[in-house]
Amino acid sequence: MTQKITIAIDAMGGSNAPKKNIEGLNIFLRKNKDKNDFIIKLYGKKDLIKEELSKFNISKDKVIIVPTEEVVSDEDTPMTAIKNAKNTSMWNSVKAQVEGGADISLSAGNTGVLLVISRMILKMMKEVSKPALAGLWPSKQGMSVVLDLGANIECDEKNLIDFSEMGAALFKSIFPDQKPYLSLLNIGSEEIKGTEMLKKAFARLKELSNEENFIFKGYIEGNNLMEGDTNVIVTDGFTGNVALKTAEGTAKFLTDSLKKSLTENIFSKFSIIFSYFSLKKFKSKLDPRKYNGAIFLGLNGPVVKSHGSTDSVGFYHSIDLCYKIIKGNLMGRIKNNLNHLNVKD
Amino acid sequence: MTQKITIAIDAMGGSNAPKKNIEGLNIFLRKNKDKNDFIIKLYGKKDLIKEELSKFNISKDKVIIVPTEEVVSDEDTPMTAIKNAKNTSMWNSVKAQVEGGADISLSAGNTGVLLVISRMILKMMKEVSKPALAGLWPSKQGMSVVLDLGANIECDEKNLIDFSEMGAALFKSIFPDQKPYLSLLNIGSEEIKGTEMLKKAFARLKELSNEENFIFKGYIEGNNLMEGDTNVIVTDGFTGNVALKTAEGTAKFLTDSLKKSLTENIFSKFSIIFSYFSLKKFKSKLDPRKYNGAIFLGLNGPVVKSHGSTDSVGFYHSIDLCYKIIKGNLMGRIKNNLNHLNVKD
Numbered sequence: 001m002t003q004k005i006t007i008a009i010d011a012m013g014g015s016n017a018p019k020k021n022i023e024g025l026n027i028f029l030r031k032n033k034d035k036n037d038f039i040i041k042l043y044g045k046k047d048l049i050k051e052e053l054s055k056f057n058i059s060k061d062k063v064i065i066v067p068t069e070e071v072v073s074d075e076d077t078p079m080t081a082i083k084n085a086k087n088t089s090m091w092n093s094v095k096a097q098v099e100g101g102a103d104i105s106l107s108a109g110n111t112g113v114l115l116v117i118s119r120m121i122l123k124m125m126k127e128v129s130k131p132a133l134a135g136l137w138p139s140k141q142g143m144s145v146v147l148d149l150g151a152n153i154e155c156d157e158k159n160l161i162d163f164s165e166m167g168a169a170l171f172k173s174i175f176p177d178q179k180p181y182l183s184l185l186n187i188g189s190e191e192i193k194g195t196e197m198l199k200k201a202f203a204r205l206k207e208l209s210n211e212e213n214f215i216f217k218g219y220i221e222g223n224n225l226m227e228g229d230t231n232v233i234v235t236d237g238f239t240g241n242v243a244l245k246t247a248e249g250t251a252k253f254l255t256d257s258l259k260k261s262l263t264e265n266i267f268s269k270f271s272i273i274f275s276y277f278s279l280k281k282f283k284s285k286l287d288p289r290k291y292n293g294a295i296f297l298g299l300n301g302p303v304v305k306s307h308g309s310t311d312s313v314g315f316y317h318s319i320d321l322c323y324k325i326i327k328g329n330l331m332g333r334i335k336n337n338l339n340h341l342n343v344k345d
Numbered sequence: 346m347t348q349k350i351t352i353a354i355d356a357m358g359g360s361n362a363p364k365k366n367i368e369g370l371n372i373f374l375r376k377n378k379d380k381n382d383f384i385i386k387l388y389g390k391k392d393l394i395k396e397e398l399s400k401f402n403i404s405k406d407k408v409i410i411v412p413t414e415e416v417v418s419d420e421d422t423p424m425t426a427i428k429n430a431k432n433t434s435m436w437n438s439v440k441a442q443v444e445g446g447a448d449i450s451l452s453a454g455n456t457g458v459l460l461v462i463s464r465m466i467l468k469m470m471k472e473v474s475k476p477a478l479a480g481l482w483p484s485k486q487g488m489s490v491v492l493d494l495g496a497n498i499e500c501d502e503k504n505l506i507d508f509s510e511m512g513a514a515l516f517k518s519i520f521p522d523q524k525p526y527l528s529l530l531n532i533g534s535e536e537i538k539g540t541e542m543l544k545k546a547f548a549r550l551k552e553l554s555n556e557e558n559f560i561f562k563g564y565i566e567g568n569n570l571m572e573g574d575t576n577v578i579v580t581d582g583f584t585g586n587v588a589l590k591t592a593e594g595t596a597k598f599l600t601d602s603l604k605k606s607l608t609e610n611i612f613s614k615f616s617i618i619f620s621y622f623s624l625k626k627f628k629s630k631l632d633p634r635k636y637n638g639a640i641f642l643g644l645n646g647p648v649v650k651s652h653g654s655t656d657s658v659g660f661y662h663s664i665d666l667c668y669k670i671i672k673g674n675l676m677g678r679i680k681n682n683l684n685h686l687n688v689k690d
Contacts, residue, residue, distance in 0.1 A: 139598075140598065150532055153539065153540055154540060187495055187583055187587060194498065194583075221587075222586070222587045222588070222590030222591035222592075222594055223597070224594060225591060225595075226594050226597075238532055238540065239583065241567070243567070243587050245567030245568040246570060246588045247567075247591050249567055249568035249569060249570050249592075250591075250592040250596055251595055254600070286599070
């Protein structure tokens with residue numbers, strides 16, 4: 001870690017960049033105006049960034065612009081992107097962890113390209129079998145970490161154990177006051193259920209469970225994901241991706257149906273006035289922008305991927321997540337957890 | 346098919362049986378009082394069933410009681426259940442398809458035991474590689490069929506093709522006026538995404554796609570499951586089970602949060618009066634009891650599994666589903682669809 005928490009931001013990634021990125025940064029700076037423990041490095045076209053920055057009263061000692069000429073587009077594939085990669089804002093914002101003194105990188109650009117570039121530049125940690133994409137989920141008791149959300153479509157039990165140690169480290173770094181309770185996603189809660197891979201991972205996690213790293217709670221089924229009794233949920237990337245998107249689709253379906261119901265006649269329209277604040281709170285609690293930011297784990301440095309289509313508030317939450325992760329010493333915790341694995345092996 | 350649609354019901358399965366089962370039957374009979382094309386056979390303890398039937402004005406020519414002494418409990422495993430199986434209401438309600446003239450069997454009892462017993466009694470269709478559990482999902486455009494929901498935790502491409510043909514047949518039998526649009530659940534919509542198994546199934550389904558059996562629409566992601574653009578969704582039993590339960594959990598989480606929001610203060614409580622009818626409609630559209638009933642496909646006869654904890658309305662919907670399936674000639678359609686497979690092989 002550098003002396004100050006240094007966040008390298010791809011200012012050109014995502015829809016409506018760099019406008020929403022800089023607006024999001026402005027929200028972050030406003031909310032953290034009393035803190036002096038961080039530096040933001042913005043990678044991208046200098047003139048555009050300067051123009052956006054000039055709209056706000058942004059203190060110059062906390063923000064550094066690093067000019068880059070090219071931008072990775074949504075149409076790029078990892079193959080086409082890497083050809084021109086070295087001049088892009090995405091490449092350089094990740095590379096900043098190797099030679100620019102950054103602790104973490106953030107981009108809202110092309111996901112496939114970001115994963116490949118990150119792996120090329122930062123390399124996999126030697127203790128890790130496969131990297132994983134982790135995300136935050138709302139629960140009745142706060143937030144949970146779920147991984148893998150799609151970095152690996154086929155996994156073995158060794159991968160699931162690594163994901164467990166990394167996911168628990170991530171949870172502890174974001175929520176230092178809470179204990180990580182870890183579960184494996186399965187289609188039943190009894191020990192005998194599931195694939196051979198899950199049964200092997202179950203047995204190993206039972207051995208590894210302890211107060212310091214994580215407390216293993218066994219299997220969890222999809223309907224209990226949001227109960228919050230466990231806060232680190234581990235699965236392969238195919239299942240995790242399907243579960244995440246199914247939850248998103250279900251939430252959208254329900255809120256759309258609700259909206260339709262509440263605006264279909266004059267009485268229900270009238271009722272909205274009365275329930276305005278309650279519904280606002282309901283919406284706010286479940287605002288997906290609060291959970292914006294997937295964390296790519298298992299490389300020699302963390303990379304956060306913001307949704308491309310999020311707005312400035314969503315992008316602010318991703319910057320905040322970067323700050324918390326480094327403040328909470330993610331990399332130190334991951335190394336510690338992976339050592340824990342080796343000791344017992 | 347017998348002359349009249351004959352439904353064999355395990356009257357003793359599920360919580361609160363046989364009360365809720367008979368109450369559900371009463372709803373079905375009331376709603377179909379002008380029809381004379383069905384017979385209900387009730388399997389279970391004669392005295393208990395008679396007592397429940399006596400509470401309603403039920404026409405004797407549509408309902409036959411077949412006395413059985415034993416009941417499969419929730420604690421039974423397939424092993425313990427099969428020992429005493431031959432005297433149970435569950436065993437005999439399935440056996441009715443072989444020797445009692447029934448077209449379909451319905452139980453709200455122990456799922457694991459029902460699947461094993463059904464397979465033992467009805468045997469797998471010789472054209473099918475593995476049986477599957479199919480369910481109904483709400484969508485913006487009506488209802489979809491999703492399978493496999495958990496009968497097989499590991500599948501190959503041949504299984505997925507069989508599930509496709511059977512799922513499309515099921516959809517057509519329930520919704521004879523609609524065309525089956527079929528998709529494979531995946532973590533991306535591009536043809537190159539996903540496991541080898543999915544890619545092989547994709548290629549084969551593309552060949553098989555036609556107006557008569559099903560129209561193949563390619564891959565679908567979890568967030569689009571409820572859009573309704575496709576109405577037959579095919580996946581392996583592990584993924585399907587996780588998706589189903591995650592959707593259920595998300596819906597519960599959202600409706601619980603909404604309920605909390607709407608009752609937390611006097612203004613929002615007041616608002617409920619105004620939005621009462623809209624919310625009632627919202628709740629009614631999404632009432633899980635309407636989707637109650639998973640269909641076990643691939644045996645020489647269909648078996649419907651109702652949720653054990655559903656109430657009389659949920660159980661009514663399962664009976665109605667049984668009626669529709671047979672009326673829509675499910676078994677004929679499955680055979681036809683599987684023949685279609687063989688012709689092209």
